[in-house]
Amino acid sequence: MNPQFELFDIDNPCIGVCQSNKKGYCFGCLRSRPERQFWHEMTTEQRREVLRLIVGRKQRIEQMKQRKSQQLGFDFEEDVEIGELF
Numbered sequence: 001m002n003p004q005f006e007l008f009d010i011d012n013p014c015i016g017v018c019q020s021n022k023k024g025y026c027f028g029c030l031r032s033r034p035e036r037q038f039w040h041e042m043t044t045e046q047r048r049e050v051l052r053l054i055v056g057r058k059q060r061i062e063q064m065k066q067r068k069s070q071q072l073g074f075d076f077e078e079d080v081e082i083g084e085l086f
Contacts, residue, residue, distance in 0.1 A: 010044060010047040010048065010051070012039055013029040013030075013031065013050075013051065013054060014026075014028065014029050014036075015028040015029055016028065017029070020033070025057070029054065030054045030057045030058060030061075031050060031054065035050050035053075
């Protein structure tokens, strides 16, 4: 089987935020330190895997945000008058 020819390079997912959490994941692109450091040395398949991992991380963050808002009992999408909260 012939290897697939890549017409386009996979762009770096960096958005220029470049700050890490305690575990080393960037707040902007959600990559780990090694994923950021070795991006330019990675093969196309490795880069695709990193992008797949980023999607999963985004989903987990959204799930955590939803759970947290449910625990607090607030709907942050809904406009609430200050007087209603107290």
